[in-house]
Amino acid sequence: MRDDTRNLPASGDGLTRFLGGSPLAVLFRLVLMSVLVGVVLAAVGLDPWNILVSIRILFERLWDLGFDTIAGLWRYFLLGAVIVIPIWLLSRVFSSPRGR
Structure with missing residues (x-):
C-alpha cells in the first residue's frame, strides 16, 4: 500500500x-x-471604482441586447423557414408510405 x-x-x-x-x-x-x-x-464593461453604476449599465445593455436578439432571431427563422418548410413538405409528400 x-x-x-x-x-x-x-x-x-x-x-x-x-x-x-x-x-x-x-x-x-x-x-x-x-x-x-x-x-x-x-x-x-464593469468599472471597479463605480461598481453599482457599472452593474446597472450592464443589465441595461443585456436587456437591450436581448430584445435585439429576439428581433434578429425572428428574421433568421423566417429566412430558414423559406427553405426548410418546403423541403420538409416535399419530402413528406413524396416519401413512400411505410407499412402499417
Whole structure:
C-alpha cells in the first residue's frame, strides 16, 4: 500500500490546513485568478471604482441586447423557414408510405 500522506499538509500546521496549501502558493493562485476575473469583468464593461453604476449599465445593455436578439432571431427563422418548410413538405409528400 502506498503512503499518500506525504502531499498533505502537516496536521499541526493550522494556517496551511486553513488555506488549503502553502500561503505563498495560495497567494499566487488568488492573484492569478483575480487578474483573470478582472479581465473578464473589464471586457463586460464593469468599472471597479463605480461598481453599482457599472452593474446597472450592464443589465441595461443585456436587456437591450436581448430584445435585439429576439428581433434578429425572428428574421433568421423566417429566412430558414423559406427553405426548410418546403423541403420538409416535399419530402413528406413524396416519401413512400411505410407499412402499417
